[in-house]
Amino acid sequence: MTAERPARRFPLALGRLGGATPAKAKSPAPRSGDAGPAMSRPQRHVATAHADAGRRAAAVGLGLDSADVRARMVERLRGEGVTHPLVLAAFAAVPRHLFVDPGLAAQAYEDTSLPIGHGQTISKPSVVARMLELLCGGARAGEAGNLGAVLEIGTGCGYQAALLCRLGKRVVSVERLRALHDRARELLAPMRDSRLRLVFDDGMRGHPPGAPYDSIIAAAGGREIPQAWLDQLAVGGRLVSPVQQAGAGQVLVVVDRHADRYTRTVHEAVKFVPLKSGLAG
Numbered sequence: 001m002t003a004e005r006p007a008r009r010f011p012l013a014l015g016r017l018g019g020a021t022p023a024k025a026k027s028p029a030p031r032s033g034d035a036g037p038a039m040s041r042p043q044r045h046v047a048t049a050h051a052d053a054g055r056r057a058a059a060v061g062l063g064l065d066s067a068d069v070r071a072r073m074v075e076r077l078r079g080e081g082v083t084h085p086l087v088l089a090a091f092a093a094v095p096r097h098l099f100v101d102p103g104l105a106a107q108a109y110e111d112t113s114l115p116i117g118h119g120q121t122i123s124k125p126s127v128v129a130r131m132l133e134l135l136c137g138g139a140r141a142g143e144a145g146n147l148g149a150v151l152e153i154g155t156g157c158g159y160q161a162a163l164l165c166r167l168g169k170r171v172v173s174v175e176r177l178r179a180l181h182d183r184a185r186e187l188l189a190p191m192r193d194s195r196l197r198l199v200f201d202d203g204m205r206g207h208p209p210g211a212p213y214d215s216i217i218a219a220a221g222g223r224e225i226p227q228a229w230l231d232q233l234a235v236g237g238r239l240v241s242p243v244q245q246a247g248a249g250q251v252l253v254v255v256d257r258h259a260d261r262y263t264r265t266v267h268e269a270v271k272f273v274p275l276k277s278g279l280a281g
C-alpha cells in the first residue's frame with residue numbers, strides 16, 4: 001500500500017468553523033420541496049433551536065468545546081500514522097461533536113463511526129483522515145498545495161465537507177437524502193462560505209456544472225466507480241472511493257487521471273454505507 005504524503009504547502013484554505021463555540025446555525029433559505037414532511041418551517045426552526053441548545057449544553061457540560069479535546073484526537077491520529085500537517089490541522093479545527101446528535105456528543109472524539117440518522121453514519125476519524133491524506137497525494141493537489149476543486153459524494157452530516165473546506169479551493173458536496181442535505185445545510189451555515197456548495201442530487205452522476213474536479217472523494221461505496229466521476233476528474237486529479245469487491249468486502253480505491261489514461265490502486269479494506277442511486281425525501 002502506498003500513500004504519498006506531500007507534507008507541504010497546504011494553506012489553511014478556508015472555513016470559519018474552527019472556533020470553540022461557532023455561531024448558531026443560520027436558518028437556511030426557503031427551498032422548494034424541503035424535507036421534514038410533517039413539519040412546517042416555523043416548527044422546523046423550533047426543532048432546530050432545541051437541537052442546537054441541546055448540542056451546546058452537551059458540549060459545555062462535557063467540555064467538548066475545548067480545543068484540547070480535538071488536540072487529543074489529533075494526537076491519536078498522529079499515533080496511528082496520519083502525518084499530513086494540514087489534514088491534522090483540519091481535524092484540530094472542526095468541532096466534530098456539533099455534527100452528531102447531542103446524545104452521542106460524548107463519543108464524538110473517539111475513533112468510532114456514529115449514526116447520523118436515516119440509516120447513515122459519520123465515518124470514524126481515522127478513516128476520514130486516511131482518505132484525505134490519500135487525496136492530498138494527487139498530482140494536482142501536490143503541485144497546487146491544496147485539493148483545488150473538490151467533489152464529495154455523500155454529504156451526510158457535513159463533517160467531512162467542513163474538513164474539505166480547509167483543504168480545497170471550492171467544495172461541491174452532493175447528498176441524495178433530502179433530510180440529511182437539509183440538516184447539513186443548517187450545520188454548515190456558520191461557515192458562511194460561498195466556496196462550499198451543497199447539492200441535493202444523486203451523486204452517481206457527479207455534479208457536471210462544477211467539473212472538472214481536482215479531487216473527488218466518496219463516502220459511500222458501490223460495485224464500480226461511476227463513469228461520471230471518472231469523466232469529471234481533471235487530468236492530474238485524484239479520486240478516492242470505497243468500492244465493493246465481488247464476493248468480498250469493500251476496499252479503498254484510488255484513481256489518478258493522467259493525460260492519456262487512468263491508473264488505479266487498491267488499498268485497505270473499509271466499511272462504508274452503500275452508494276445508492278436515485279433521490280429520497
Ligand code: SAH
Nearest residue numbers: 154156157159160175176203204220275276
Ligand atoms: N461524509 C459524510 C459521511 C456520510 S455517510 C459525513 O461526514 O457525515 C455516506 C452518505 O452518502 C450518506 O449520507 C448517504 O445518503 C450518501 N449517499 C449514498 N449514495 C449516494 C448518492 N448516490 N449520491 C449522494 N449521496 C449518496
